Amino acid sequence: MSTTTTSPPSARTGPPRRQTAPAPPAGRRGRRLRALVGAAYAAPTAVMVVLFFLVPLALVAWMSLNRWPLLGKPSFNAPANYSGIAEDELLHSAAWFTVKYTVIITVLLFVVAFGLAVLVQHRRPGVGFFRTAFFLPMAVGFASASLLFLGLLSDEIGPVTDLLAEFGLVDGYVSWTSGSPDSALASAVLLVLWRFAGFNMLILLTGLQAIPPDVYEAARVDGANRWQTFRRITLPLMRPTIALVVTLMTTGSLLAFDQFWILTRGGPDNSTTSLVMVIYREAFIRLDLGSAAGISVVLLAVLVVFNVIQFRVLRRRSS
Amino acid sequence: MKDTSRARWGYYVTGTALAILFLFPLVWSGFASVRTDTGFGLENYDRLFNSANGIELRHVLNSVVVSALTVGGTLFIATLGGYAFGRFRFPGRDVLFLLTLAILMVPYATILIALYVLLGWLGLEDSLIGLSLVLITFQLPFSVFMMRNSFEAVPLELEESARVDGCTTVGTLVRIMLPAVRPGLVTVGLFAFLTSWSEFFAPLILLNSTDKFTTTLAVVNMRTASHGSIDYAALEAGVVFMAVPCLVLFAAMQRSYVRGFTSGAVKG
Numbered sequence: 373m374s375t376t377t378t379s380p381p382s383a384r385t386g387p388p389r390r391q392t393a394p395a396p397p398a399g400r401r402g403r404r405l406r407a408l409v410g411a412a413y414a415a416p417t418a419v420m421v422v423l424f425f426l427v428p429l430a431l432v433a434w435m436s437l438n439r440w441p442l443l444g445k446p447s448f449n450a451p452a453n454y455s456g457i458a459e460d461e462l463l464h465s466a467a468w469f470t471v472k473y474t475v476i477i478t479v480l481l482f483v484v485a486f487g488l489a490v491l492v493q494h495r496r497p498g499v500g501f502f503r504t505a506f507f508l509p510m511a512v513g514f515a516s517a518s519l520l521f522l523g524l525l526s527d528e529i530g531p532v533t534d535l536l537a538e539f540g541l542v543d544g545y546v547s548w549t550s551g552s553p554d555s556a557l558a559s560a561v562l563l564v565l566w567r568f569a570g571f572n573m574l575i576l577l578t579g580l581q582a583i584p585p586d587v588y589e590a591a592r593v594d595g596a597n598r599w600q601t602f603r604r605i606t607l608p609l610m611r612p613t614i615a616l617v618v619t620l621m622t623t624g625s626l627l628a629f630d631q632f633w634i635l636t637r638g639g640p641d642n643s644t645t646s647l648v649m650v651i652y653r654e655a656f657i658r659l660d661l662g663s664a665a666g667i668s669v670v671l672l673a674v675l676v677v678f679n680v681i682q683f684r685v686l687r688r689r690s691s
Numbered sequence: 692m693k694d695t696s697r698a699r700w701g702y703y704v705t706g707t708a709l710a711i712l713f714l715f716p717l718v719w720s721g722f723a724s725v726r727t728d729t730g731f732g733l734e735n736y737d738r739l740f741n742s743a744n745g746i747e748l749r750h751v752l753n754s755v756v757v758s759a760l761t762v763g764g765t766l767f768i769a770t771l772g773g774y775a776f777g778r779f780r781f782p783g784r785d786v787l788f789l790l791t792l793a794i795l796m797v798p799y800a801t802i803l804i805a806l807y808v809l810l811g812w813l814g815l816e817d818s819l820i821g822l823s824l825v826l827i828t829f830q831l832p833f834s835v836f837m838m839r840n841s842f843e844a845v846p847l848e849l850e851e852s853a854r855v856d857g858c859t860t861v862g863t864l865v866r867i868m869l870p871a872v873r874p875g876l877v878t879v880g881l882f883a884f885l886t887s888w889s890e891f892f893a894p895l896i897l898l899n900s901t902d903k904f905t906t907t908l909a910v911v912n913m914r915t916a917s918h919g920s921i922d923y924a925a926l927e928a929g930v931v932f933m934a935v936p937c938l939v940l941f942a943a944m945q946r947s948y949v950r951g952f953t954s955g956a957v958k959g
Binding site: 406407408409410411413414415416417418420421424425426427428429431432435440488491492496498499501502505506508509511512513514515516517519520521522523524526528529530531566569570623624627629630633634637648651652655656661664665668669671672675676679 | 699702703705706709710713714716717719720723726767768769771772774775776778779780781782783784787790791793794796797798800801802804805806807808809824825827828831835860885888889890891892895896907910911914915921923924926927929930933934937938940941
């Protein structure tokens, strides 16, 4: 990678060398000193990880065992925050909705991203333009993209309703983002597909291009058709990349917030309220940080278990 | 040969149709932001910046401060950390590296509640510095990983000859290593900027007063705070205003950045 391909270290033209061994300050003291220097370089990372990752992790667990109002003193009340979870109906509907949304997004986004990756995997004229076009939505922040779609799908200034009316598909006023639970969900799905398809395409592309061409050549010689090649060669060899992409998609969807907060406002009638929106509501509208922490801990545990299982399953299948 | 020419046409037609679909929302938002009742003009931008709950100069400055702190902080910590993980052996190195990567496993929506309380204890509630520290933390897994790989890729001889010349490790880092890992620094800095400039959820939780709002928060507030009619055209102006710096950076660095992603996998 680097531009400097130096001649062997023992370049004779160099200044007089004090040591012959390539391992620098020799001896145990030297190694100790170097370890200390290394630890010093890692210290800022360590401070950040401890202070803003490990401490909050422990704190959220502790908070979930307390009655912890936004203002005022906390008091121990375990397991009230957890038993409250069982009774919260909005939380239940939000959990179901989030799972449903996650399944829909993971399937659709994967299919679209894989399709795009296959389309642009070979070098041919125009491929650079296509890749850029599919990837460009990533340059718009997700919150901005949600606002963009709010206007795009609106009846006031958006072209979508007019366009569909032109073809006689709808008539009159349609409120895509808040009209019905299904159209609100569909609006969010459309937004996420537009914004993230190119990003996932790029990751899948790296996996596709890592498959050696001679494997395909061998399959062609053996008379495999396109579908067989795809099922027997492409998919199995892509498994690690697919595992990564699917994990990113499911994690991202289970933690969905911006798209519903901005685009649908959780409506109509809380039908598109996601889990993280419930956490936000508990903490900053009902001012009950303890309850919000309880839900966070459960969500955290589900995510960790889920990711572990997913990696296990995908790894086992590949071996 | 008829088949291959049909396949080529299929590729062009599908690709072009999809490219139009993906580019359309971007082009439309630009168009909608300058369309007015009477034709075209900058009235929507005027309302964006001058209406009662529109965005103010201080919101833009807040965004600039947060982005600068996040990019600077991320580069500083990830460079030192990447150098340590890539070139030194010390007790606890592997544990610390794994813990840094584990931040990815615990997406921050779940611990932001605790970070809100913690920053309050540190006297950093409702503060741009506190927000930047949190944003830096969540940039670390990607950035430290990227910088470690960059440092590992630098030939050992380069560093050793510097040491033989009597450079201290700091001198080696600054004079020899930093120029060699520049592509990594560019990618890390670009990502830190894109994230901190557009981030919505963390500022929403950690900033309370409208004085401290970032631009993203202020623009979204125009939508969520309006109980009556939404000024869609001004919102689209806000979208364009937010997106332009990112698109410019993207265009300038897209080459190195897409290549960074696919490096090692591309075969000529």
